[in-house]
Each structure stands twice: as C-alpha cells, then as structure tokens.
Amino acid sequence: MYDLVIKNGKIVSGTGEKSFIADVAIKDKSIVKIAPDLEDGVKNIDAGGLVVSPGFIDMHTHSDIAFIQDETCGSKLFQGVTTELAGCCGFSYYPSDDAGFERLKSYTEEKEYIRYVSKSLGEFVQKTEAMNKSINWGTYVGHGALRASIVGFGDVKATPEQIEAMKALLDVALSEGAFGLSLGIAYAPGMFCDTDELVELSKVVAKHGKIVTSHIRNENVAVFEAIEEMIEIGRASKAHVHISHLKLGYGSWHKTEELFDIIESSRAEGVNLTIEQYPYNASSTGLTAVLPNWVHEGGIDKILERFRDQRDEVIKGIEGSNSFEMGLDRVMVVSTGGFMPEADGKNIREISQMLGKSEAETVIYLLENTACTVPTIRFTMDDEDVLKIMSRKDCAVISDGSAYNIDPEKMSFKPHPRNYGTFPRFLKLNRQHQLMSLEDAVYKMTGLPAQNVHLENRGILKEGNYADITIFDYDKIEDTAVFNHSISKPIGVEYVIVNGKIAIDQGKLTSERSGEMLLQKS
Incomplete structure (x- = not known):
C-alpha cells in the first residue's frame, strides 16, 4: 500500500510541459506512481481544483x-x-x-x-x-x-x-x-x-x-x-x-x-x-553598502577607526556615492539591534531629521553604535x-x-x-x-x-524522484507580506510535502521535520 496518495490534482511537472489531471502515489521518500485513479494510500489528499507541483x-x-x-x-x-x-x-x-x-x-x-x-x-x-x-x-x-x-x-x-x-x-x-x-x-x-x-x-x-x-x-x-x-x-x-x-x-x-x-x-x-x-x-543589504570601498578595508574595527580619524573623508565619500545620489530616503533601516528602536522602519532621511544630523552623519552614527550591523531595505529598482x-x-x-x-x-x-x-x-x-x-x-x-545547480532527483514530478511536493490554489495564491508588515504568511499554499512527509497540512504547520542536508559529490 502507498503511504500517501494525492488525488485528482492538476499535475504541473516542473519541466514546462503541459499539465494534466492525475494522482501521485508516494512510498517512503519517493514518488512511485503518477497516473489517474490510483488505489488509496494510508493517507489521501484530495487535490481537486489544486495545482500539484514540485516543491519550490x-x-x-x-x-x-x-x-x-x-x-x-x-x-x-x-x-x-x-x-x-x-x-x-x-x-x-x-x-x-x-x-x-x-x-x-x-x-x-x-x-x-x-x-x-x-x-x-x-x-x-x-x-x-x-x-x-x-x-x-x-x-x-x-x-x-x-x-x-x-x-x-x-x-x-x-x-x-x-x-x-x-x-x-x-x-x-x-x-x-x-x-x-x-x-x-x-x-x-x-x-x-x-x-x-x-x-x-x-x-x-x-x-x-x-x-x-x-x-x-x-x-x-x-x-x-x-x-x-x-x-x-x-x-x-x-x-x-x-x-x-x-x-x-x-x-x-x-x-x-x-x-x-x-x-x-x-x-x-x-x-x-x-x-x-x-x-x-x-533589495536588502547592510547600511555599510553606503560607504565607499576604501572604508571597508581591514574589517569592522578599521571602519570604526576611520569614523574617528577620517570622519570628514568618510562623509565626503558617502555624499559622493550612488546611494546618496539616489536619495537616502530610499534606504530604510530594518533594525538597529535595540540601539535606536524608534529608527526601525524609517528611512535615513527621516532618521536624520529626528537626530538633527546630516544624512551622512546619521549613517555613521548608526553604524558606529551598532558595530556596523544595520540591515536595510533599499528601493533601488523600477517596477x-x-x-x-x-x-x-x-x-x-x-x-x-x-x-x-x-x-x-x-x-x-x-x-x-x-x-x-x-x-x-x-x-x-x-x-x-x-x-x-x-x-x-x-x-x-x-x-x-x-x-x-545539478540537483538530482528533485525539481521535477516524476516516478523515482524524491517526494518534495507543493500543492496550491493558483487562483488564490498570493503574498501578504509588505514592507511595513513583513512577518505575514502567504495564502493559497495548502500542502507542502518534504521527502514524503507532510510538513504543511491544509495550510497548517505539522510536527514533521523531514528535511535533509544535501551534499553534491563531484
């Protein structure tokens, strides 16, 4: 008997080939059969109206x-x-x-x-x-x-x-x-x-x-x-x-x-x-990306030293950067690690106004008080x-x-x-x-x-491959995470199966921890 059978799903194989309606049978970690009207398994999932795809x-x-x-x-x-x-x-x-x-x-x-x-x-x-x-x-x-x-x-x-x-x-x-x-x-x-x-x-x-x-x-x-x-x-x-x-x-x-x-x-x-x-x-990267390259030489200790000893040159470098030309109002601080929580979620221009400092001085102020660890979000692209x-x-x-x-x-x-x-x-x-x-x-x-990446036996739904499978509603699937409220799970993903075990069941997390460390031998 199969361990799990996914019934009546729209099979999108991961190859780009045309989808079709079928069942998917899983035994242990593997996909063992893809065909219509398979016999039941120990557990069945009704995927009628849903897309059955390889795990992303x-x-x-x-x-x-x-x-x-x-x-x-x-x-x-x-x-x-x-x-x-x-x-x-x-x-x-x-x-x-x-x-x-x-x-x-x-x-x-x-x-x-x-x-x-x-x-x-x-x-x-x-x-x-x-x-x-x-x-x-x-x-x-x-x-x-x-x-x-x-x-x-x-x-x-x-x-x-x-x-x-x-x-x-x-x-x-x-x-x-x-x-x-x-x-x-x-x-x-x-x-x-x-x-x-x-x-x-x-x-x-x-x-x-x-x-x-x-x-x-x-x-x-x-x-x-x-x-x-x-x-x-x-x-x-x-x-x-x-x-x-x-x-x-x-x-x-x-x-x-x-x-x-x-x-x-x-x-x-x-x-x-x-x-x-x-x-x-x-994009998202550290606030140190605003600094000119020469300031980075030697690591964090040297950066902090240059803030003390070459402050004017560092400020000049920041004000001559592509980031500054773009506008530091496009650079939003994600976290100051507790140093200045009122700055979290605000852009550098807003924080500079709060502090009464120039924007370049604000960059240095935040970095030197956080050991140069300030993650940011940078609105650098055109839709x-x-x-x-x-x-x-x-x-x-x-x-x-x-x-x-x-x-x-x-x-x-x-x-x-x-x-x-x-x-x-x-x-x-x-x-x-x-x-x-x-x-x-x-x-x-x-x-x-x-x-x-030459990942073998994953990424395509076919018999013999590992049973990494995502089942979703294509008409409903969407993100709910936005920049000012990012910790929010998406909707439309109904089931996620990892190595044959159900990790997400009807949109809810299970206790299964069936992931593996993958090593690609030469």
Missing part, C-alpha cells in the same frame, strides 16, 4: 544557520519551498586553514553562532547534521570566506601562493559536497579581488562541473561592466557562471533590452551564463524593469532571504517581505500580468533551479 527550490538564500535558529523554517515552508541553497553572496561558515581560522570567525556577523564556523564543509556538517530540518538544505562555498581566511581583509592583490591556497580549500569543499562557489564582490573582502583571482578559482569549479554564482561588483550605474566581468570569468575558466538577483538599480533603469542583448550574445559565443531574480523593487526581467522563462525565482519563524512575537525585527512572500508573490504577479503559462512559471521555481 530557492537556489539563493542566506539561511546558512536558519535551521539552527528555528527548526520550523516557517517563512519558507509556508511559501511552498522544500529546498534551499545557502552560502551565497560570498559568505559561508567555512572553510579555512589553521592560520586563517580566527580571521574566518571574525568574518561572521552572528557572534551568537560563531561556534558553527568550521575549517571544512565536512566539519560544518558534523556540527549540524543531527539538528532537525523542516526543508532540505545545501550550500555553496563563499569566496569571501576563502579570502578572509587566506588573504585577510586588506585591499591587496592575492599572491600566487595565496591563490593556490584558496584553490586547495575550494577543491576540498567541492569534493565534500558544496554545490559551487559564490562570489560577493560588492562586499568586503571580496571587493578587493581582481578578475584574474576569480578566473583561477572558477577553473576549479569547472573541473568539478559545478556553478559560480555572483553578487556582482555593481548593480546600479556600472551594472553592465559588472556583468561583462562575469562573462569574462566564464569565458576564461569555462565554468558555468550565474548572476545572482539580476537587477537594474539606480542609474541603469529602463535598459532591459541592452541587458538582454548582453546575455544572449554571451551565450551565442558559448559562455554558460544563467540568471535569477526576486520579484520586488527593493517596469522588474516585470520585464521576471517575464523571462530562463530566469529562476529566488528569495535572497532567510528562513525565519512565522510568528511575529518570536521575531525581533521586520525583515524584507521577500523572506515570507517571494514564491506566492511571483505566482500572483504572473497571474495578474499574464507573463507566461502556469507550466513555465512553475518551471522557473523548480526544474530550472534544479537544472542550474
């Missing part, structure tokens, strides 16, 4: 320790996400050599969880594998972690010996099961590397047949130059390169055709270039551009967020709504704007990301 795959997250912080991972599970990949934008909790281990620990913002910083992916797995997980979890190797460990936080060119040391650590991590290399070259210490360093590291990734994802150097006025750098890395290394959270920020609005031409021409010459996007007009990028079938849907608790009482801050609403929001926008067929929309959230 979020291939770009910051859930590096989310399952440690909150095993329910509710903000993602309620969206229909069954698999997350962390270690993005150059950050990961590993690896390092012996000499660089303390530097790697200093790279970790969440000091409460510093004990999970590890010298290898294998060590990180050992520290965390016994912990309950509601969804599947995999990780990339962060270039920032490699550089922090081997080179440090200085604005210096890596020596040939240092590059070889980074390559050796990377090679081991990829062999242990990391899904690829992530770059965060808009952030320190990654911003201090040159293209040659990235080409050399990407050659290691190419040898393993894996992916290089990148938060590129600039997503605003110099976005096209930054994309060209990624194309050159792919060209020179032969690695699969992937642009994280593709966007046209302030200074490059309404240039989607130029953007698409660059993508298509690179592919035509043989570069394996793929893309992803979250369906919002605002028309967002929709045009979203309408591409080859653009994976990602959250760029973390898995948080769904209970507002258990959250100390209000994060970007993408943490709670990304996938239902995309489906709602697709329905409202008729961007593409339902089958293609589901492909962007399932089969495509699985294909991008």
Whole structure:
C-alpha cells in the first residue's frame, strides 16, 4: 500500500510541459506512481481544483544557520519551498586553514553562532547534521570566506601562493559536497579581488562541473561592466557562471533590452551564463553598502577607526556615492539591534531629521553604535524593469532571504517581505500580468533551479524522484507580506510535502521535520 496518495490534482511537472489531471502515489521518500485513479494510500489528499507541483527550490538564500535558529523554517515552508541553497553572496561558515581560522570567525556577523564556523564543509556538517530540518538544505562555498581566511581583509592583490591556497580549500569543499562557489564582490573582502583571482578559482569549479554564482561588483550605474566581468570569468575558466538577483538599480533603469542583448550574445559565443531574480523593487543589504570601498578595508574595527580619524573623508565619500545620489530616503533601516528602536522602519532621511544630523552623519552614527550591523531595505529598482526581467522563462525565482519563524512575537525585527512572500508573490504577479503559462512559471521555481545547480532527483514530478511536493490554489495564491508588515504568511499554499512527509497540512504547520542536508559529490 502507498503511504500517501494525492488525488485528482492538476499535475504541473516542473519541466514546462503541459499539465494534466492525475494522482501521485508516494512510498517512503519517493514518488512511485503518477497516473489517474490510483488505489488509496494510508493517507489521501484530495487535490481537486489544486495545482500539484514540485516543491519550490530557492537556489539563493542566506539561511546558512536558519535551521539552527528555528527548526520550523516557517517563512519558507509556508511559501511552498522544500529546498534551499545557502552560502551565497560570498559568505559561508567555512572553510579555512589553521592560520586563517580566527580571521574566518571574525568574518561572521552572528557572534551568537560563531561556534558553527568550521575549517571544512565536512566539519560544518558534523556540527549540524543531527539538528532537525523542516526543508532540505545545501550550500555553496563563499569566496569571501576563502579570502578572509587566506588573504585577510586588506585591499591587496592575492599572491600566487595565496591563490593556490584558496584553490586547495575550494577543491576540498567541492569534493565534500558544496554545490559551487559564490562570489560577493560588492562586499568586503571580496571587493578587493581582481578578475584574474576569480578566473583561477572558477577553473576549479569547472573541473568539478559545478556553478559560480555572483553578487556582482555593481548593480546600479556600472551594472553592465559588472556583468561583462562575469562573462569574462566564464569565458576564461569555462565554468558555468550565474548572476545572482539580476537587477537594474539606480542609474541603469529602463535598459532591459541592452541587458538582454548582453546575455544572449554571451551565450551565442558559448559562455554558460544563467540568471535569477526576486520579484520586488527593493533589495536588502547592510547600511555599510553606503560607504565607499576604501572604508571597508581591514574589517569592522578599521571602519570604526576611520569614523574617528577620517570622519570628514568618510562623509565626503558617502555624499559622493550612488546611494546618496539616489536619495537616502530610499534606504530604510530594518533594525538597529535595540540601539535606536524608534529608527526601525524609517528611512535615513527621516532618521536624520529626528537626530538633527546630516544624512551622512546619521549613517555613521548608526553604524558606529551598532558595530556596523544595520540591515536595510533599499528601493533601488523600477517596477517596469522588474516585470520585464521576471517575464523571462530562463530566469529562476529566488528569495535572497532567510528562513525565519512565522510568528511575529518570536521575531525581533521586520525583515524584507521577500523572506515570507517571494514564491506566492511571483505566482500572483504572473497571474495578474499574464507573463507566461502556469507550466513555465512553475518551471522557473523548480526544474530550472534544479537544472542550474545539478540537483538530482528533485525539481521535477516524476516516478523515482524524491517526494518534495507543493500543492496550491493558483487562483488564490498570493503574498501578504509588505514592507511595513513583513512577518505575514502567504495564502493559497495548502500542502507542502518534504521527502514524503507532510510538513504543511491544509495550510497548517505539522510536527514533521523531514528535511535533509544535501551534499553534491563531484
């Protein structure tokens, strides 16, 4: 007898192929039969009028320790996400050599969880594998972690010996099961590397047949130059390169055709270039992004030192930045970590008026009183551009967020709504704007990301694959999380099944914690 049978659902396979009505039978962790009129299982779900799709795959997250912080991972599970990949934008909790281990620990913002910083992916797995997980979890190797460990936080060119040391650590991590290399070259210490360093590291990734994802150097006025750098890395290394959270920020609005031409021409010459996007007009990053690059050299202690000793130069740099030109009224503080709670949810211009300080002084004031830890939401994009990028079938849907608790009482801050609403929001926008067929929309959230990261036996509904399944009402599904009320679960997701176990049952969280740590062996 089958363990579970999903009856009468609209099967959207994740391949982009036409949907059909059938039953899905599950035994243990696997899909064992897809056909009409199957016999009953130990448990049955009536999916009449609902879409039965693969569980959504979020291939770009910051859930590096989310399952440690909150095993329910509710903000993602309620969206229909069954698999997350962390270690993005150059950050990961590993690896390092012996000499660089303390530097790697200093790279970790969440000091409460510093004990999970590890010298290898294998060590990180050992520290965390016994912990309950509601969804599947995999990780990339962060270039920032490699550089922090081997080179440090200085604005210096890596020596040939240092590059070889980074390559050796990377090679081991990829062999242990990391899904690829992530770059965060808009952030320190990654911003201090040159293209040659990235080409050399990407050659290691190419040898393993894996992916290089990148938060590129600039997503605003110099976005096209930054994309060209990624194309050159792919060209020179032969690695699969992937642009994280593709966007046209302030200074490059309404240039989607130029953007698409660059993508298509690179592919035509043989570069394996793929893309992803979250369906919002605002990004989220730390307030330190407003600072000029030179201020970041040496890490947080050096930044704070420059606030004291070179304050006028720092202020001048802030006032000459792209962020300042855009307007700091577009930069909203998420949390000051309790330092100035009345500033939470307000933009820098509003806070500067509250304090009676200039906007640049306000930036410094907040950073120097929070150890440079002020998450922000930045309204940098144009809605028309967002929709045009979203309408591409080859653009994976990602959250760029973390898995948080769904209970507002258990959250100390209000994060970007993408943490709670990304996938239902995309489906709602697709329905409202008729961007593409339902089958293609589901492909962007399932089969495509699985294909991008070579995730085997997931992302497609077919016999023999793992039973990661999301069941939703396409006519009703939508996000409810908004910028001033982000901790809010979406509607329309009725069931979520992870490795054959029901994690969301008729819209309610169950006690099942059946997620697994995914390792991709080379």
